[in-house]
Amino acid sequence: MIIPENLLYTREHEWAKINGDKAIMGITDFAQSSLGDITFIDLPKPGVKVRQSEWCATVESVKAASDVYAPLSGEVLKANMELADHPELVNKSAYETGWFAEIKCSDLGEKNKLMNSAQYKEYVQGLSK
Amino acid sequence: MLAETPLVNKHKELSAKLAPFGGWLMPIQYSGIIEEHNWVRKSAGLFDICHMGEFMIQADLAKSNLGNLVTIDLGGMPPGACRYGFMLNEQAGIIDDLLVYRIAAVEWMVVVNAATTDGDFAYLKKYLTGAITLKNVSQSLGKLDLQGPLSVDVLEELAGPGIRQLRYYTFGYFELLGEKIIISRTGYTGELGYELYMPNSRIGQLWEKLLSDERVKPIGLGARDTLRLEMGYSLYGQDIDKNTTPLEAGLGYFVDWNKEFIGKAGLLKQKQNGAFRRMICFAADSRRSPRHNYRIVYKGREAGAVTSGSFSPSIGTGIGMGYVGSEIAIGEQIVLSEGAISIKAKVTDKPFYKNGSVKLKYR
Numbered sequence: 001m002i003i004p005e006n007l008l009y010t011r012e013h014e015w016a017k018i019n020g021d022k023a024i025m026g027i028t029d030f031a032q033s034s035l036g037d038i039t040f041i042d043l044p045k046p047g048v049k050v051r052q053s054e055w056c057a058t059v060e061s062v063k064a065a066s067d068v069y070a071p072l073s074g075e076v077l078k079a080n081m082e083l084a085d086h087p088e089l090v091n092k093s094a095y096e097t098g099w100f101a102e103i104k105c106s107d108l109g110e111k112n113k114l115m116n117s118a119q120y121k122e123y124v125q126g127l128s129k
Numbered sequence: 130m131l132a133e134t135p136l137v138n139k140h141k142e143l144s145a146k147l148a149p150f151g152g153w154l155m156p157i158q159y160s161g162i163i164e165e166h167n168w169v170r171k172s173a174g175l176f177d178i179c180h181m182g183e184f185m186i187q188a189d190l191a192k193s194n195l196g197n198l199v200t201i202d203l204g205g206m207p208p209g210a211c212r213y214g215f216m217l218n219e220q221a222g223i224i225d226d227l228l229v230y231r232i233a234a235v236e237w238m239v240v241v242n243a244a245t246t247d248g249d250f251a252y253l254k255k256y257l258t259g260a261i262t263l264k265n266v267s268q269s270l271g272k273l274d275l276q277g278p279l280s281v282d283v284l285e286e287l288a289g290p291g292i293r294q295l296r297y298y299t300f301g302y303f304e305l306l307g308e309k310i311i312i313s314r315t316g317y318t319g320e321l322g323y324e325l326y327m328p329n330s331r332i333g334q335l336w337e338k339l340l341s342d343e344r345v346k347p348i349g350l351g352a353r354d355t356l357r358l359e360m361g362y363s364l365y366g367q368d369i370d371k372n373t374t375p376l377e378a379g380l381g382y383f384v385d386w387n388k389e390f391i392g393k394a395g396l397l398k399q400k401q402n403g404a405f406r407r408m409i410c411f412a413a414d415s416r417r418s419p420r421h422n423y424r425i426v427y428k429g430r431e432a433g434a435v436t437s438g439s440f441s442p443s444i445g446t447g448i449g450m451g452y453v454g455s456e457i458a459i460g461e462q463i464v465l466s467e468g469a470i471s472i473k474a475k476v477t478d479k480p481f482y483k484n485g486s487v488k489l490k491y492r
Contacts (some may be wrong), residue, residue: 012214036146036161036162036351037161037162037163037164037338038416039440040415040416040417040418040440040447042417042470058470059322060416060417060418060440062162062351062418062440063157063162063351063439064417064420064440070312083279087416090441091161116296122177
């Protein structure tokens, strides 16, 4: 299970990488592994406003469709259009080429509600017990 | 409490994802559903199907009512033939879909779904009359499916050249690992393939032996589902059940109207009336997958619901099946929706995947 140290995490298995007032987001390695082969991703469109912990994308695997929630509030600046034809990038590289969207954060104080890597690791270990 | 097949530890050794299916703890995937799916389409895949039920029956058709319990003509089957058919209730609802093997003139094997095994056995015990012995051997008889275009080459090395004589929907006894076992040329994937019936005590050895061939990989129920759906095969409990009839499911081909069977009156009434819901197949315009219970919308109106849906690895789009109130012609546009999800799709014929090796003639 890959859990990079420099990212923040949600209980719903999204990650965020904060850089200034912007954040890149995606789903975690644990999430992609649990979902299995990802076949389609409905990404948020640039310009759309998302709110922390609220729906922002849908991930479809062979077995199911799952909701993805925004780790932070803000306006979507970019979405990873590579995923339209290659959703399997999320399986191959959940934290790098499999990123979902970039958000211009409206309230960076929200990051206090996210877990750091050590907390997320403990959280995930607790789930598999 | 979930039942486990004799191979559960082998699945764990292979790091399979295990999940409940029909009351059993079954392997859903090993390396990944799409990779496994594609492997079966091009090579040979091995499935643990020990969860399914098998009954051994001794019955003379002339001196018992066995023939009336199923929708197919058993008398017309020569020994060595298999047939697919249904057991119906009085209202023509499907109690189960099953395979009948005629072993000898008065000897039969019936193969049924896992979740329905106990109910089917009780039903047969209740309704069978005449000179009959009925035995549930599900606990002691295991089953492996070997499916894929190369399955004949793999099996020939173990079972001998006689395996090439098996035509589609026939079976024979073959010696494997010193046991004489039934192998039928049947399956649920759309590929050339076989179902092997081996006592549970030896099934682990057979599993290992088949997997030692590099052309063979283990395949989970996840890929089994996408493979069968690409063929438009129904899954009991999802596409068909006690509340659906063979006519509604588009499976009238497996009903012989020239014989008596339980449920015939109800089915005949439905046939004559003509107004009943129908199973349709559809392919999405995109990679989005319809899912169980998504609404089927036609010309702006709700027309029915999806029973099975998935991404099709072979075709690259979402595909599915579902019931609609009245027939919608092939080529018509429909929408499959659930909440904010709305998927454009087109009604199609089946199978979705047309290049399967299932009816391949041997070289």
